[in-house]
Amino acid sequence: xxxxxxxxxxxxxxxxxxxxxxxxxxxxxxxxxxxxxxxxxxxxxxxxxxxxxxxxxxxxxxxxxxxxxxxxxxxxxxxxxxxxxxxxxxxxxxxxxxxxxxxxxxxxxxxxxxxxxxxxxxxxxxxxxxxxxxxxxxxxxxxxxxxxxxxxxxxxxxxxxxxxxxxxxxxxxxxxxxxxxxxxxxxxxxxxxxxxxxxxxxxxxxxxxxxxxxxxxxxxxxxxxxxxxxxxxxxxxxxxxxxxxxxxxxxxxxxxxxxxxxxxxxxxxxxxxxxxxxxxxxxxxxxxxxxxxxxxxxxxxxxxxxxxxxxxxxxxxxxxxxxxxxxxxxxxxxxxxxxxxxxxxxxxxxxxxxxxxxxxxxxxxxxxxxxxxxxxxxxxxxxxxxxxxxxxxxxxxxxxxxxxxxxxxxxxxxxxxx
Numbered sequence: 001x002x003x004x005x006x007x008x009x010x011x012x013x014x015x016x017x018x019x020x021x022x023x024x025x026x027x028x029x030x031x032x033x034x035x036x037x038x039x040x041x042x043x044x045x046x047x048x049x050x051x052x053x054x055x056x057x058x059x060x061x062x063x064x065x066x067x068x069x070x071x072x073x074x075x076x077x078x079x080x081x082x083x084x085x086x087x088x089x090x091x092x093x094x095x096x097x098x099x100x101x102x103x104x105x106x107x108x109x110x111x112x113x114x115x116x117x118x119x120x121x122x123x124x125x126x127x128x129x130x131x132x133x134x135x136x137x138x139x140x141x142x143x144x145x146x147x148x149x150x151x152x153x154x155x156x157x158x159x160x161x162x163x164x165x166x167x168x169x170x171x172x173x174x175x176x177x178x179x180x181x182x183x184x185x186x187x188x189x190x191x192x193x194x195x196x197x198x199x200x201x202x203x204x205x206x207x208x209x210x211x212x213x214x215x216x217x218x219x220x221x222x223x224x225x226x227x228x229x230x231x232x233x234x235x236x237x238x239x240x241x242x243x244x245x246x247x248x249x250x251x252x253x254x255x256x257x258x259x260x261x262x263x264x265x266x267x268x269x270x271x272x273x274x275x276x277x278x279x280x281x282x283x284x285x286x287x288x289x290x291x292x293x294x295x296x297x298x299x300x301x302x303x304x305x306x307x308x309x310x311x312x313x314x315x316x317x318x319x320x321x322x323x324x325x326x327x328x329x330x331x332x333x334x335x336x337x338x339x340x341x342x343x344x345x346x347x348x349x350x351x352x353x354x355x356x357x358x359x360x361x362x363x364x365x366x367x368x369x370x371x372x373x374x375x376x377x378x379x380x381x382x383x384x385x386x387x388x389x390x391x392x393x394x395x396x397x398x399x400x401x402x403x404x405x406x407x408x409x410x411x412x413x414x415x416x417x418x
Contacts (some may be wrong), residue, residue: 003028006035007044015389015396018291019333022046022321030305034316036393038178040075042295042314043304048329048345050305051322055349059298060315061094062352066297068312075295075314077180082193086200089235091243091294095351101232102355104222105240108157108215111358117156118362124152125370129408136408138381141401142253145371150248153363158240159214164203172196173246178393200237215240248360250289250390250397252367257387257398258286259368260380262335269337270372279337280364285323285344286335291396293317293348319345320396377406 003024008014014021025032030050035041045054054060064087067075078087090101107113128145139145147170155165172192179189207220216237223233259266269279295314302309309315322345324332329342347354354360371378380387381402388399 003032006033006041008035009044009393010035010037010391012389015391016385016387018320018396019324022318022324025318026321026325029307031307031309036178037391038074038077038180038393040071040178040314042316043307043309044292045305045315045317046321046325048322048325048327051317051319051345052349054296054304054315054317055293055345055352057304059302060296061299062092062098062294062296063094064092064295066299066312067295067314068297068310071295071297071312071314074180075178077178078175078193079190082197085231086193086197086235086238088229088231089239090355091239091352092235098351101228101236104219104228104236105215105355108218109356109359114157114359114362118366120156121153121362121366122370124156125149125366126374129370129374132408137406138402138404141256141371141403142249142398143400145367146249146252146401149252149367150245150363153248153359154240154244157215157359158244159207159212159216160203161206161210164199164206168199168241169195172199173242176242196238196241197234200234200241203237204233244356247289247395248363250395251284251360251364253398253401254287254289254396255280255283255364255368256371256378256401256403257380257384258283258335259372260378260403261384263379265335265337266372266378269368270376273369273373275337276365276369277361278339278341280361280368281341281344282335282337282339283368284346284364285329285339285341286333287396288319288323288344288346289396290346290348290354290394291318291320292394293319293352294394317345319348374408374410375403375405376409378403379405 007025026046030047031043031045033041034044045051090098093101128148132139132144151168172195175189175193175196179185203216204220207217208224211217219228219233219236222228223230259269269275293316295316297314298309298311300311304315326332347357381404390397390399
């Protein structure tokens with residue numbers, strides 16, 4: 001059966017398991033016109049080689065000013081003044097501005113620095129398991145762990161003080177969802193947006209007053225010294241708070257689901273924890289929390305993988321489809337802890353490669369190792385088909401992760417009850 005044009009990328013069945021559709025798309029060609037639930041059409045690139053080429057293609061830019069009127073009508077929907085004040089972060093910049101802004105964050109997320117913080121991250125993970133109710137045998141691992149651990153880590157790394165971290169609301173992350181002007185949820189969306197913007201202003205004022213050597217304080221100092229505009233400062237804090245934690249939350253859930261679907265792999269990883277770094281790479285390849293990239297645009301009509309793409313149309317790459325390309329990864333739908341891992345694209349590729357990749361890797365290693373070691377017998381508490389996958393357009397993860405397990409054990413003392 002031929003693929004429709006455009007290919008719809010929405011619906012519960014698609015979000016639960018998009019991989020059969022991605023396989024059909026790869027087999028039919030490297031690029032397809034797709035339709036999102038907001039009504040936005042885009043060009044989706046699916047194969048691994050085509051994805052790498054696209055992500056490094058200098059003709060494609062990220063700045064929203066490149067988008068044409070058709071795209072802007074349905075995709076560029078954040079109202080003013082928030083759009084101008086919060087949407088000029090790294091994901092929406094091209095060189096040389098992108099290069100200048102990125103240098104402000106690279107030191108904070110440098111591999112050596114975040115590795116030094118691993119013991120602190122382990123303390124946080126253990127504390128969350130310790131906080132489970134006494135005698136607990138079931139839990140929602142999103143609510144009690146996956147939604148908390150990444151934010152605690154992020155706050156530590158960027159220098160968000162505890163009194164402000166305690167007031168951050170996870171619901172503010174929903175402001176990146178496409179909620180159009182006529183959507184019934186638009187008033188609630190705009191209210192969340194205003195709340196988040198007010199919170200960012202409070203963060204800026206606090207760091208300006210109290211200083212320090214954390215990333216947030218350095219960004220505020222860069223603004224005061226004229227190296228960043230006020231809009232760039234607020235946008236970078238917006239990106240850190242919204243994009244710096246939710247993908248890790250989602251990646252923890254996709255990794256755990258994959259492991260619980262393969263109990264023998266879960267058991268092996270528990271018994272051979274030295275496999276964890278390699279296992280994390282394979283789990284990210286198998287089911288990435290960054291399902292699709294954000295928009296890219298051509299400045300003029302051009303050929304892209306044999307298809308004529310109009311200027312200003314949005315071009316998106318499916319990282320999940322690329323990571324299961326059988327031409328790059330043999331038997332790609334299988335979780336293989338012994339896979340000779342090549343370069344997956346879970347963190348992107350090219351100049352927009354995720355600057356927090358080293359931190360995310362350590363977070364995932366600590367989170368999974370802690371949960372597997374301290375929650376023996378870990379398994380789903382509901383049938384697999386009852387898991388609720390988030391409806392996010394670009395991201396992939398479960399809204400909740402109900403599990404059951406044997407009695408939690410003390411840190412580093414397998415077999416000793418807490």
